[in-house]
Amino acid sequence: MTCPSPIVVALDYPTIEQATAMAKRLDPKLCRVKVGKELFTKAGPAILDELHELGFDVFLDLKFHDIPNTVANAVAVAAKVGVWMVNVHASGGRRMMEASANALAQIHDHNTLLIAVTVLTSMDETDLVEVGIDLSPQDHVMRLAKLAQSSGMDGVVCSAQESSMLSETLGKDFVLVTPGIRPAGSDQGDQKRIMTPVQAMAAGSHYLVMGRPITQAQDPIQVLTQVNNELGVVA
Numbered sequence: 001m002t003c004p005s006p007i008v009v010a011l012d013y014p015t016i017e018q019a020t021a022m023a024k025r026l027d028p029k030l031c032r033v034k035v036g037k038e039l040f041t042k043a044g045p046a047i048l049d050e051l052h053e054l055g056f057d058v059f060l061d062l063k064f065h066d067i068p069n070t071v072a073n074a075v076a077v078a079a080k081v082g083v084w085m086v087n088v089h090a091s092g093g094r095r096m097m098e099a100s101a102n103a104l105a106q107i108h109d110h111n112t113l114l115i116a117v118t119v120l121t122s123m124d125e126t127d128l129v130e131v132g133i134d135l136s137p138q139d140h141v142m143r144l145a146k147l148a149q150s151s152g153m154d155g156v157v158c159s160a161q162e163s164s165m166l167s168e169t170l171g172k173d174f175v176l177v178t179p180g181i182r183p184a185g186s187d188q189g190d191q192k193r194i195m196t197p198v199q200a201m202a203a204g205s206h207y208l209v210m211g212r213p214i215t216q217a218q219d220p221i222q223v224l225t226q227v228n229n230e231l232g233v234v235a
């Protein structure tokens with residue numbers, strides 16, 4: 001079954017019990033789910049099996065960034081466990097991304113999207129200057145996204161503020177995964193480059209990653225349903 005919603009709920013929890021309790025309240029017809037560093041470090045690959053058994057497409061968000069051989073092998077293992085999406089850091093460079101794409105291509109019948117993180121949505125121009133990058137976030141995202149596309153990635157993680165620019169330049173099939181999604185009036189937290197769900201989809205995002213606005217809401221299902229309704233998703 002393909003989920004009709006673009007929403008990917010970030011299951012950022014410290015225990016497998018909390019993550020599965022939330023997943024059981026969610027519905028694979030209403031969203032996909034994301035397993036990141038916090039949950040994976042505690043729960044390990046068992047959480048992937050559990051979420052797959054519940055019927056979810058799973059984004060394994062470990063943002064691999066290492067030498068080409070190490071990252072390529074990690075990406076291949078992720079595809080073999082059947083995750084729907086896996087990511088690497090575009091700043092790991094062309095050889096790292098090409099090795100990862102080649103490793104995936106050698107797996108018969110895999111169904112995993114390989115996505116490169118550009119500039120984290122928690123960063124702005126000042127943060128980039130501190131790490132030696134004298135470009136605006138937009139320009140650095142564009143540079144890394146072009147590199148990711150020409151290195152064989154299926155798409156990128158970026159902020160929705162960059163979606164229309166990337167969609168125009170790199171084409172509508174290049175997958176844009178956008179965290180930093182905040183429904184109007186919700187807390188920005190540590191995110192800097194944010195957009196509302198409706199704005200993000202209008203800008204050309206394919207998938208919207210949402211964590212705290214859903215998982216820390218008093219009624220997470222009501223928020224998820226409301227966002228799906230605003231986006232015109234018919235489950």
Ligand SMILES: O=C(O)c1cc(=O)[nH]c(=O)n1[C@@H]1O[C@H](COP(=O)(O)O)[C@@H](O)[C@H]1O
Pocket residue numbers: 010012036061063087117119120121122157158179180181189191209210211212213
């Ligand atoms: O790769 C990601 O998913 C990611 C990339 C990025 O640039 N920014 C970003 O926030 N994320 C992830 O998206 C989620 C956002 O969560 P909230 O800020 O709670 O909605 C977190 O799990 C982050 O790890």
